[in-house]
Amino acid sequence: MTRALAALYRTFYDRVLCRMPEPAAIALGQAVLRRLPLDRLGAFRLEDPRLATTLAGVRLPNPLILAAQYYDPVILRRAMGLGFGAVTAKTITVNARPGHPQPNLVRTRSAAGPGLVNCNGFQNPGLAAFRASLAGLPHRVPLIVSVAGETVEDYAAMVEGLAPLGDLVEMNISSPNTKLVYAWSERPQELRAVLETLGKRSPRPLIVKISPDFAEVNERDIIPAALAAGVRVINYGNTRRIEEPRLSQRVGGLSGPDIFPATLENVRRTRKRFGDAVEIIATGGVDSPDKALALLHAGARAVGYFTGFITRGPMLARRILEALRADA
Numbered sequence: 001m002t003r004a005l006a007a008l009y010r011t012f013y014d015r016v017l018c019r020m021p022e023p024a025a026i027a028l029g030q031a032v033l034r035r036l037p038l039d040r041l042g043a044f045r046l047e048d049p050r051l052a053t054t055l056a057g058v059r060l061p062n063p064l065i066l067a068a069q070y071y072d073p074v075i076l077r078r079a080m081g082l083g084f085g086a087v088t089a090k091t092i093t094v095n096a097r098p099g100h101p102q103p104n105l106v107r108t109r110s111a112a113g114p115g116l117v118n119c120n121g122f123q124n125p126g127l128a129a130f131r132a133s134l135a136g137l138p139h140r141v142p143l144i145v146s147v148a149g150e151t152v153e154d155y156a157a158m159v160e161g162l163a164p165l166g167d168l169v170e171m172n173i174s175s176p177n178t179k180l181v182y183a184w185s186e187r188p189q190e191l192r193a194v195l196e197t198l199g200k201r202s203p204r205p206l207i208v209k210i211s212p213d214f215a216e217v218n219e220r221d222i223i224p225a226a227l228a229a230g231v232r233v234i235n236y237g238n239t240r241r242i243e244e245p246r247l248s249q250r251v252g253g254l255s256g257p258d259i260f261p262a263t264l265e266n267v268r269r270t271r272k273r274f275g276d277a278v279e280i281i282a283t284g285g286v287d288s289p290d291k292a293l294a295l296l297h298a299g300a301r302a303v304g305y306f307t308g309f310i311t312r313g314p315m316l317a318r319r320i321l322e323a324l325r326a327d328a
């Protein structure tokens with residue numbers, strides 16, 4: 001049944017969504033997600049206590065996480081009923097940001113499969129408006145709020161303002177589309193100070209989301225600094241920065257199956273180097289059950305994906321969960 005639905009969605013993605021201009025396809029996809037109460041259908045979920053895991057002590061009913069991209073509370077609520085063990089909201093900044101102009105998202109297709117390149121630039125409503133929008137959101141599964149800033153003060157304000165509304169807080173230091181965030185990996189000493197401050201102040205456990213473009217700095221400086229600050233969950237990671245002349249910024253973040261081999265390598269190396277001291281969320285390129293399983297076997301505690309949700313549809317989570325159950 002899920003296989004048949006997955007095949008149907010693939011045809012819809014290839015023949016309908018991919019033939020539409022990207023902004024129209026996004027608008028259609030989001031309208032469907034908002035309007036159809038898919039979260040009320042049991043077909044997308046699989047509940048089995050053997051699949052449960054924890055991140056910094058927070059219980060997730062299963063290890064699948066919808067990675068950061070959506071901030072609309074209706075979509076977040078729907079996503080919480082689509083099989084994920086946790087849902088991450090889009091990165092929010094103190095002030096609203098319009099994001100980069102169109103075109104800010106293009107499709108890619110390689111032998112590995114369909115992917116995306118985006119230069120979204122943190123289009124978001126800002127802290128106050130996002131806080132207000134989250135007020136009535138039931139946490140059917142844990143909500144991970146994601147924050148970004150340019151200074152220690154920004155991050156402190158974001159954590160103070162948003163953490164109470166989430167179950168975990170993800171510190172985004174890795175989106176390649178704004179200097180604001182990407183540059184943190186080039187200033188590991190300053191980042192250490194931010195981590196120390198937030199490690200003490202956050203009322204919810206922190207996750208640091210790192211970039212696959214900075215493997216050496218991550219493993220030499222950033223992960224040890226996070227551990228020293230009491231942060232033990234690392235999301236490895238974000239999109240990969242590439243040149244893309246079709247985008248308004250001419251560069252963007254590559255996501256989807258082309259980045260999967262690096263995600264797998266990063267997880268293997270990090271697990272080997274840091275052992276059980278770090279809890280790894282592996283994000284980047286998951287679009288099939290075997291890729292999710294490979295990351296978990298390589299030492300990830302949870303697996304995140306976003307592009308696979310778009311290219312493989314909402315039944316991907318259930319297909320992965322069925323494979324995890326068979327593997328349990």
Ligand SMILES: Cc1cc2nc3c(=O)[nH]c(=O)nc-3n(C[C@H](O)[C@H](O)[C@H](O)COP(=O)(O)O)c2cc1C
Pocket residue numbers: 067068069090091105116118120122146172175209237238239254255256257259283284285286304305306307308
């Ligand atoms: C359109 C778009 C917007 C995104 N926005 C965010 C964001 O706000 N914060 C963040 O940490 N990651 C963001 N990401 C990155 C994803 O959360 C994820 O880390 C990345 O796409 C790699 O995973 P994937 O290959 O499964 O998509 C975005 C990705 C896309 C494609």
